[in-house]
Amino acid sequence: MNATTTDTHCPYCALQCGMALRPTVGAGSGGAPTPVAEVVEVVERPAFPVNRGALCGKGRTAPDVLSPSARLTTPLLRDPATGRLEPAGWEEALDRVAARLAGTRAAHGPDAVGVFGGGGLTNEKAYALGKFARLVLGTSQIDYNGRFCMSSAAAAGTKAFGLDRGLPFPLADIPRTGCVVLVGSNPAETMPPALRYFTELRENGGKLIVVDPRRTRTAEQADLHLAPRPGTDLALALGMLHLVVAEGHVDQDFVDARTSGWAEARSAAMAHWPELVERVTGVPVPELREAVRLFCGAEHSMVLTARGPEQQSKGTDTVGAWINLCLATGRAGRPLSGYGCLTGQGNGQGGREHGQKADQLPGYRKLDDPAARAHVAGVWGVDPDTLPGPGRSAYELLDALGGDVRSLLLMGSNPVVSAPRATHVEGRLRSLDFLAVCDVVLSETARLADVVLPVTQWAEETGTTTNLEGRVLLRRKAVDPPRGVRSDLAVLHGLAERLGWEKGFPADPEEVFDELRRASAGGVADYSGITYRRIAEEDGVFWPCPELDGDQVGGAPEVDGESGVPEGWAADEDPANDYGASPPPHPGTPRLFLDRFATPDGRARFAPVTHRPAAEEPDDEYPVYLTTGRVLSQYQSGAQTRRVAELNAAAPGPFVELHPRLAERLGAADGDRLAVVSRRGRAVAPARLSTGIRADTVFMPFHWPGEGNANALTNPALDPTSRMPEFKVCAVRVELA
Ligand code: SF4
Helix, strand or coil, X not given: CCCCCEEEECCCCCCCCEEEEEXXXXXXXXXXXXXXXXXXXXXXXXCCCCCCCCCCHHHHCHHHHHCHHHCCCCCEXXXXXXXXXXXXXXXXXXXXXXXXXXXXXXXXXXHHEEEXXXXXXXXXXXXXXXXXXXXXXXXXCEEEHHHHCCHHHHHHHXXXXXXXCCCCCCHHHHHHCCEEEEECCCHHHXXXXXXXXXXXXXXCCCEEEEECCXXXXXXXXXXXXXXXXXXXXXXXXXXXXXXXXXXXXXXXXXXXXXXXXXXXXXXXXXXXXXXXXXXXXXXXXXXXXXXXXXXXXXXXXXXXXXXXXXXXCCHHHHHHHHHHHHHHCCCCCCCCCEEEECCCCCCCCHHHCCCCCCCEECCCEECCCHHHHHHHHHHHCCCHHHCCCCCCCHHHHHHCECCCECEEEEECCCHHHHCCXXXXXXXXXXXXXXXXXXXXXXXXXXXXXXXXEEECCHHHXXXXXXXXXXXXXXXXXXXXXXXXXXXXXXXXXXXXHHCCCCCCCCCXXXXXXXXXXXXXXXXXXXXXXXXXXXXXXHCCEECCCCCCCCCCCCCCCCECCCCCCECCCCCCCCHHHCCCCCCCCCCCCCCCCCCCCCCCCCCXXXXXXXXXXXXXXXXXXXXXXXXXXXCCCCCCCCCCHHHCHHHHHHCCCCCEEECHHHHHHHCCCCCCEEEEECCCCEEEEEEEECCCECCCEEEEECCCCHHHCHXXXXXXXXXXXXXXXXXXXXXXXXXXX
């Protein structure tokens, strides 16, 4: 940072690209009439290692969403007489929210109040929201939209390795490995600056295999593209493992020394003959063999998954099957090898670590673990017995609205567009006794609220996020917010005060972070050694990072005397982390599992998984698969990016991508309006013909509300472990609209 720029990070995806902001004339004047977007310049930060200065169009245009003209700048209260949202003062709005939440609790009990958070909230906000729900409201009914993002990968990673960190190694390891299998991930559109890691991999002689029903921009760059039927990635992974065994690629020494459960996983894989897998997936046996040859032919290999295999009703098992492939071949817990998940939302990693998840407490602790409850209750200064137990998962919570959940506080999410079976969810939201929404814009969900609270966002506030590598980063305030908005932390502070908690909910983010560090100490995601100062000086610190010098924050793991690294974590050999004189701070942990996995016995666990069909397969009435995803110039529910002129011009609306053979059967031409109908709803959008998609499948992006909302169609069938809805596959019929 120099005198005129502020180093910060992009507000959007989990790459959390570094950028600097340079306010120019008129910026930061607290509601100046000139839109902030016109006076804040984005400056590259080539020294930041993740994106080395590169930004996609979303990041480059991010200041546009700071503009007061695109924002809410005053609280809104629904007028019971007219039914309209009307401007109001902050005190009146906070009084209303506090009174209605308290009234619901008094009338129906604490679990009648729900809280719904978001994977874009900073670590501090995620922490404060979880604490607010469990302490102030006393409710177990809290979950967040990250459940819709990476929860299957989190569940599978925890089962196999004993902990879940998206990538257990830095992105910088990718170009140095020999082969990457990228399953259901399209970084060329979702996080373009990350594509260079795969480009460099190939420039170094490594191989890229992409598994995706569509020939995406990422698949176009692959050495091998496998296009399975939607929902069959699990069978594909089992077929590869079958060939690994049959062709003698099992690393038996590794399996014996560092894993358990191989016998069951092996026999499950051996039941999946390549010819059977070809029938299930549609991937020809020679392509399956070629994938195994590339994966096992390299000295080091990785499997990286994203939403494709994860957003399924068997997402946990599907990810488990890909992890099995890594374990059987000795490609986990070793340098330049392993399994990782490319998390999606801006704070998708940190958002799941600090207690806004239905079953978790800060530090990525389990809510039903008595020791975890005692530790966190100690930090909060309460009796552990007063903490509620686990609540419902995100979709189950949304489905319960208007039933036994009567009031909802929602922060940083837009489920009217982003939830599965979205029309039904909108109906549930409308049936609430009371809905309060904190947002930066009047999103489709905020429009339904009884009270809307306008809040600050990325460049207007300071806070930390944790990117997909587990690197904790500092987003700094660069400009003043428009007059009339407050931070989410200030909202929670104000509500807590009104509900009898005068202390414990500071509005200052660094104060919240210091408490978060104490609450996380000794947990899986241990942040106790991370400070704002360290993040700033080191451009990010990888968790786990227990505090080692000075006062222990409390409960940190035992530290191995020789390596200075807690037992169970791999030593980091990065010279950048050589701190010289004693006592050194913990260096952070860029690479996990090199010595042992984080399970009680240090061994990784195979998942004994077998293939099963999607919850809803095509039939005579609904004969086509629907799969959904993102496009380059929009982000998630589009609440922010649809307000950016350049992005809107590039991606102005939804479409139905389909193969020309399917279009011919329907009598449809490019641009014709198509109706896509599922058992849950109907969406209408223009046809976009492509030979890059399977002829039995249509694709719709999910960034738009209204008649083109792809999530009106999607299936909320849940994974039994992760409670992830099956966004990525359902059955539809397609007809001319
Ligand atoms: Fe922002 Fe993601 Fe684009 Fe980077 S890749 S600029 S973090 S949206």
